[in-house]
Amino acid sequence: MIPYGRQHIDDADVQAVLDVLRSDFLTQGPAVPRFEAAVAQATGGAHVVAFNSATSALHAACIALGLGPGDWLWTTPNTFVASANCGLYCGARVDFVDIDPRTYCMDAGALERKLEATPSVRRPKIVVPVHFGGCPCDMVEIRGLAERFGFRTIEDASHAIGASYRGRPIGDCSWSDVCVFSYHPVKIVTTGEGGTASTRDPEIAWRMQTLRTHGITREPERMTRPSPGAWYYEQLELGFNYRMTDIHAALGASQVAKVERFVQRRTDLAARYDELLDSLPVRRPCVGADRTSAWHLYVVRLAGRDRVFERMRAAGIGVNVHYIPVHLQPHYRALGFREGDFPEAERYAQEALSLPLFFDLTESEQDQIATALAEALG
Ligand SMILES: *Cc1c(COP(=O)(O)O)cnc(C)c1O
Numbered sequence: 001m002i003p004y005g006r007q008h009i010d011d012a013d014v015q016a017v018l019d020v021l022r023s024d025f026l027t028q029g030p031a032v033p034r035f036e037a038a039v040a041q042a043t044g045g046a047h048v049v050a051f052n053s054a055t056s057a058l059h060a061a062c063i064a065l066g067l068g069p070g071d072w073l074w075t076t077p078n079t080f081v082a083s084a085n086c087g088l089y090c091g092a093r094v095d096f097v098d099i100d101p102r103t104y105c106m107d108a109g110a111l112e113r114k115l116e117a118t119p120s121v122r123r124p125k126i127v128v129p130v131h132f133g134g135c136p137c138d139m140v141e142i143r144g145l146a147e148r149f150g151f152r153t154i155e156d157a158s159h160a161i162g163a164s165y166r167g168r169p170i171g172d173c174s175w176s177d178v179c180v181f182s183y184h185p186v187k188i189v190t191t192g193e194g195g196t197a198s199t200r201d202p203e204i205a206w207r208m209q210t211l212r213t214h215g216i217t218r219e220p221e222r223m224t225r226p227s228p229g230a231w232y233y234e235q236l237e238l239g240f241n242y243r244m245t246d247i248h249a250a251l252g253a254s255q256v257a258k259v260e261r262f263v264q265r266r267t268d269l270a271a272r273y274d275e276l277l278d279s280l281p282v283r284r285p286c287v288g289a290d291r292t293s294a295w296h297l298y299v300v301r302l303a304g305r306d307r308v309f310e311r312m313r314a315a316g317i318g319v320n321v322h323y324i325p326v327h328l329q330p331h332y333r334a335l336g337f338r339e340g341d342f343p344e345a346e347r348y349a350q351e352a353l354s355l356p357l358f359f360d361l362t363e364s365e366q367d368q369i370a371t372a373l374a375e376a377l378g
Pocket of ligand 1: 082083130156158
């Protein structure tokens with residue numbers, strides 16, 4: 001079976017992990033700040049905080065931006081459940097904004113209409129746009145709405161390390177408060193499990209750092225009383241153990257050094273899919289002229305998706321569906337969401353098929369996938 005995604009691990013990655021295993025620190029050592037610096041360098045982030053997953057990073061970012069009971073978080077239904085769950089973790093309520101039928105990202109026009117139609121007490125404190133498939137959202141429009149309606153923005157850039165928007169790298173937070181990357185092995189750069197949160201605001205960065213380690217600080221100037229000695233620490237608020245280990249971070253630093261090469265290969269493969277599928281009755285992905293995708297996913301839209309999915313799987317092609325709309329998950333239905341709430345996302349989810357796309361996918365495998373797709377459609 002050709003998988004839909006797969007990590008690329010080279011000898012340097014293996015060596016980086018071995019070096020940590022033989023070093024003094026498996027966790028809370030120097031590899032984590034080194035990884036954070038490497039991510040900052042690769043993506044233009046001012047302050048980067050590593051976590052044991054992107055889910056943890058989203059949760060800490062929500063707390064750091066003040067989300068709590070009585071607040072609202074809005075995101076897109078076309079995402080992994082984590083983009084919405086981070087709001088529920090904080091005791092906030094979650095709502096969704098329908099997708100743009102061309103990019104499958106949150107529709108900035110729909111966001112504006114929904115904000116205008118929502119009484120101010122029910123407007124969101126946080127909006128989480130997701131750069132779906134690696135293609136950046138309309139961040140300038142979303143930033144304009146954030147200023148007009150007073151919400152904070154967390155980019156869920158789990159798919160988008162190495163992407164750019166209006167000439168700036170995703171991760172420099174030009175139009176957001178926090179930007180989160182995931183390093184799960186199906187994503188572009190991997191640490192095994194892991195995530196980071198980037199921000200320009202040193203206070204938000206400090207708060208996220210504290211939250212990832214139980215809410216504890218060892219900085220005397222942050223303490224509520226004079227520090228009696230170097231052994232002393234204070235827990236200032238209720239945090240978590242969301243730390244990344246040095247083992248994961250060393251792998252990440254070695255991986256993120258290759259992000260440009262990873263994204264270039266994915267871009268070439270995506271362009272090749274565009275050519276191979278040109279004559280088939282499928283809709284190919286669309287990336288705006290003012291942005292570049294990191295090509296986490298190559299999604300085609302087609303009629304009769306369920307039948308094509310089965311035929312492709314039977315032919316040994318690990319196609320997938322991204323995503324079942326979050327509001328239709330049983331946990332969210334129980335909160336009151338229904339079929340028909342977000343029709344563009346629901347229509348899209350009936351027609352979407354993710355084709356295999358990863359660094360080591362070969363041209364001949366790609367030819368095989370295109371042929372299988374043509375047959376499955378026939
Ligand atoms: C993978 C993913 C996450 C969660 O990432 P983890 O690192 O597995 O916690 C969140 N949002 C989106 C859009 C994702 O694709």
